[in-house]
Amino acid sequence: MAEHRGSLWQAARAVFWSFFGVRKKSHYEQDAVQLTPVQVIVMGLASAALFVLILLGIVWLVAN
Amino acid sequence: MAHDATHAHDDHGHAQPSGIMRWLTTTNHKDIGSLYMWFAGIMFLIAGTMALVIRAELFQPGLQVVDPEFFNQMTTLHGLIMVFGVIMPAWAGFANWQIPLMIGAPDMAFPRMNNWGFWLLPVAGFLLVLTLFMPGGGPAGGWTMYPPLFIQGGISYDLTIFAVHILGASSIMGSINIITTILNMRAPGMTMMKMPLFVWTWLITAYLLIATVPVLAGAVTMLLTDRNFDTHFFNAAGGGDPVMFQHIFWFFGHPEVYILILPAFGVVSQIIPTFARKPLFGYASMVYATASIAILSFIVWAHHMFTVGMPATAQLFFMYSTMLIAVPTGVKVFNWVATMWKGSMTFETPMLFAIAFVCLFTIGGFSGLVCAMTPVDIQIHDTYYVVAHFHYVLVSGALFAIIAGVYYWLPKWTGHMYDERLGKLHFWLSVISMNITFFPMHFLGLAGMPRRYADYALQFAEFNAIASVGAFLFGFSQLIFLYLIIKAIKGGQKATDQVWEGAEGLEWTVPSPAPYHTFETAPVVK
Numbered sequence: 001m002a003e004h005r006g007s008l009w010q011a012a013r014a015v016f017w018s019f020f021g022v023r024k025k026s027h028y029e030q031d032a033v034q035l036t037p038v039q040v041i042v043m044g045l046a047s048a049a050l051f052v053l054i055l056l057g058i059v060w061l062v063a064n
Numbered sequence: 065m066a067h068d069a070t071h072a073h074d075d076h077g078h079a080q081p082s083g084i085m086r087w088l089t090t091t092n093h094k095d096i097g098s099l100y101m102w103f104a105g106i107m108f109l110i111a112g113t114m115a116l117v118i119r120a121e122l123f124q125p126g127l128q129v130v131d132p133e134f135f136n137q138m139t140t141l142h143g144l145i146m147v148f149g150v151i152m153p154a155w156a157g158f159a160n161w162q163i164p165l166m167i168g169a170p171d172m173a174f175p176r177m178n179n180w181g182f183w184l185l186p187v188a189g190f191l192l193v194l195t196l197f198m199p200g201g202g203p204a205g206g207w208t209m210y211p212p213l214f215i216q217g218g219i220s221y222d223l224t225i226f227a228v229h230i231l232g233a234s235s236i237m238g239s240i241n242i243i244t245t246i247l248n249m250r251a252p253g254m255t256m257m258k259m260p261l262f263v264w265t266w267l268i269t270a271y272l273l274i275a276t277v278p279v280l281a282g283a284v285t286m287l288l289t290d291r292n293f294d295t296h297f298f299n300a301a302g303g304g305d306p307v308m309f310q311h312i313f314w315f316f317g318h319p320e321v322y323i324l325i326l327p328a329f330g331v332v333s334q335i336i337p338t339f340a341r342k343p344l345f346g347y348a349s350m351v352y353a354t355a356s357i358a359i360l361s362f363i364v365w366a367h368h369m370f371t372v373g374m375p376a377t378a379q380l381f382f383m384y385s386t387m388l389i390a391v392p393t394g395v396k397v398f399n400w401v402a403t404m405w406k407g408s409m410t411f412e413t414p415m416l417f418a419i420a421f422v423c424l425f426t427i428g429g430f431s432g433l434v435c436a437m438t439p440v441d442i443q444i445h446d447t448y449y450v451v452a453h454f455h456y457v458l459v460s461g462a463l464f465a466i467i468a469g470v471y472y473w474l475p476k477w478t479g480h481m482y483d484e485r486l487g488k489l490h491f492w493l494s495v496i497s498m499n500i501t502f503f504p505m506h507f508l509g510l511a512g513m514p515r516r517y518a519d520y521a522l523q524f525a526e527f528n529a530i531a532s533v534g535a536f537l538f539g540f541s542q543l544i545f546l547y548l549i550i551k552a553i554k555g556g557q558k559a560t561d562q563v564w565e566g567a568e569g570l571e572w573t574v575p576s577p578a579p580y581h582t583f584e585t586a587p588v589v590k
């Protein structure tokens with residue numbers, strides 16, 4: 001566990017699946033050793049912001 | 065609850081005060097945990113009595129038992145005390161008792177702050193009860209403290225605001241303590257992803273508290289200055305906006321409902337694997353789902369305000385976000401069911417309450433989804449349908465999980481098994497009477513009966529009578545629980561260290577009752 005080599009992309013995928021609430025075991029085990037807490041938290045907040053933007057986009061589509 | 069153990073194990077040198085001073089000055093996490101639990105229990109009896117006053121008045125249409133003014137004070141104080149004086153302190157009690165035991169720490173990180181955090185609570189509880197004896201009686205504006213009512217009332221409204229400030233300070237101290245303990249004091253080998261789920265849910269809850277309690281404190285401070293110092297934050301006549309209070313309150317309020325329920329998810333995730341004799345299905349998913357529920361809980365607040373007037377786009381946004389937050393919540397329910405699937409299950413009282421939690425909390429989740437649909441909510445907002453919704457998630461959700469947790473860990477706390485026969489009686493009476501009380505409220509709400517009124521139209525009479533009978537049955541059934549706890553403290557069959565055949569985790573490696581000091585040398589987790 002000396003080195004964390006998780007990419008941003010990997011953090012994004014972990015966070016995406018967590019919004020759904022499910023994560024494949026082998027992937028989760030990779031996450032657990034490769035991702036740092038900071039990566040996950042920053043990606044979590046960024047994804048929440050993105051989530052808000054997507055919802056606003058859908059609302060805009062529906063309302064117009 | 066640990067005091068029998070104290071004297072037997074109190075062999076560590078420094079003298080300890082006895083009697084009341086022992087409890088006033090204690091810095092021991094088990095003592096403080098017990099104090100929190102007893103406080104929650106006493107407040108439960110007070111707020112429960114208030115609920116029975118409400119149901120007695122609503123047994124029949126017309127006014128029989130209390131004045132309408134007093135009725136409104138009862139609904140307000142019942143809600144405030146149950147949320148801030150019962151469920152939250154009970155979870156803090158579990159945190160104090162269990163988190164150090166579950167992560168292999170000798171105590172909480174800040175023992176003196178722990179003492180102070182607890183002893184603020186009786187002060188706040190006293191203030192809330194005191195309001196009833198003030199001129200004009202207690203606060204009557206609802207537990208949500210909305211202006212303009214909360215700006216207009218008398219001295220008891222100031223006392224309520226003060227009590228909320230104190231409760232908030234206590235919650236913040238508790239949260240800092242819990243976060244620091246979990247992040248810094250885990251036994252060697254206890255990595256984050258090995259932590260019991262109860263510890264995880266509390267860690268996330270503590271962050272939610274730190275993020276939202278200051279918001280509530282700000283909102284009530286603005287009420288206070290509006291009341292006493294001529295500001296006009298919420299006064300339209302002075303250029304303020306009463307709806308702004310609702311936005312600020314619910315920005316706190318919705319995360320708050322998750323503060324009440326996340327530790328419940330944790331407890332249920334401890335109990336079901338033990339009695340199904342299988343590891344928790346999808347441990348990592350559960351952690352991830354809890355984290356995303358916490359984040360998403362900040363972007364749904366206006367679902368409490370669909371009727372106050374907002375742009376259609378905002379209504380759509382909050383409708384969508386609210387419906388989506390139900391996804392990770394639903395995943396948890398699937399995980400609990402999958403844990404039980406093909407397990408070798410036994411049905412001791414903690415498991416019965418945990419299973420009831422899974423079934424009945426889900427009903428509350430679904431009625432929440434019904435409320436989340438804006439056009440539907442415009443019909444049912446402020447009716448008994450909403451009352452039914454939040455009592456399913458709070459009584460058969462949070463409260464049942466608290467009861468389940470008490471039965472589960474009581475043998476560890478007291479050293480004695482509780483009376484299983486009486487426990488089952490308590491379970492069946494509770495689960496049946498809970499449904500008799502709250503299920504008819506769905507029908508009342510759909511038929512249009514508004515909440516928070518002392519009187520109602522004749523067509524609502526039958527369901528109200530049924531609900532009142534259920535409420536009294538539920539209330540008195542809880543006395544069995546009190547009796548069972550006292551009985552187990554006093555004596556009974558000796559509990560083994562492991563207590564439950566399928567139990568796993570550090571807390572089951574120490575003797576029962578847990579000695580006054582545990583894990584003074586850290587255990588090693590493989």
Ligand code: HEM
Pocket residue numbers: 208321322324325367368386387389390393428429430431432433435436437441444445446450453454457458461462
């Ligand atoms: C699936 C998840 C949930 C959804 C979709 C949901 C949705 C809603 C909605 C839309 C309302 C507003 C209804 C109205 O006033 O017209 C509401 C009220 C409420 N909910 Fe939920 N809810 C959920 C879970 C929970 C949980 C877990 C709790 C607490 C443990 C909770 C506690 C409350 C409370 C206390 C109120 C009423 C507040 C008041 O006006 O006094 N809900 N819920």
Ligand SMILES: [Cu+2]
Pocket residue numbers: 317318321364365367368
């Ligand atoms: Cu809400």
